[in-house]
Amino acid sequence: METIDILKAKYGEQATGAPEAEPKTSTSALETMAEQPPSAWRQSAAVVALSDFLKTRPWVRLVEYADASDQVDGYGLRFEPGISPRDAERWTDAHQAMALLADAMEDIEHLRRIGRLPLPRVESPHPVGPPAVAGPSQDRGNSGVHKAL
Numbered sequence: 001m002e003t004i005d006i007l008k009a010k011y012g013e014q015a016t017g018a019p020e021a022e023p024k025t026s027t028s029a030l031e032t033m034a035e036q037p038p039s040a041w042r043q044s045a046a047v048v049a050l051s052d053f054l055k056t057r058p059w060v061r062l063v064e065y066a067d068a069s070d071q072v073d074g075y076g077l078r079f080e081p082g083i084s085p086r087d088a089e090r091w092t093d094a095h096q097a098m099a100l101l102a103d104a105m106e107d108i109e110h111l112r113r114i115g116r117l118p119l120p121r122v123e124s125p126h127p128v129g130p131p132a133v134a135g136p137s138q139d140r141g142n143s144g145v146h147k148a149l
Contacts, residue, residue: 037110041117046104053100059090060097062108064119073124075112077101 038044041051054060063078083094101108111117 044107050100050104064121065124066121
C-alpha cells in the first residue's frame with residue numbers, strides 16, 4: 001500500500017497533500033465603508049479632508065447657491081474676499097481647496113441628495129445660469145467656484 005493510501009485511510013481526504021481551500025475572510029468594516037456611499041459626512045475621508053482644510057481658512061466656505069427665487073442651483077466654494085493671483089498664499093490655498101472639493105464631489109452630491117449635508121445658502125454668483133464647469137469665477141471678482149446640480 002502506498003503512503004498516500006495509508007494516510008487517506010487513517011486521516012481521510014485531507015491527507016492527500018492537496019492544499020485545503022483558504023477560509024473565506026470577512027470584509028473589514030473599512031472595506032465595506034469604502035464600497036458603500038456614505039450616510040454621513042464624517043464617513044467620507046474626502047469630505048472630512050475638505051472640512052478640516054476649510055476650518056483653517058475662514059475666508060473660504062462651502063456653500064449652496066440659490067437664485068433670486070430661492071431655488072437651489074448648485075453648490076461651491078465661496079471666497080470672501082475674492083482671490084487674486086497677486087496674493088500667492090491665498091491663491092495656492094484656493095487651488096488646494098478646489099482640488100479637495102473635486103476629490104469630495106461624488107460624496108458631497110450623494111450626501112446632498114439624501115439630505116445629510118446642509119450647507120449655508122447664498123445668492124448665486126451666476127444669476128443667468130451656472131457655468132458648465134467648476135472653476136474660479138471670472139465675472140464676479142473671483143469670489144466663488146460654482147458646481148451646478
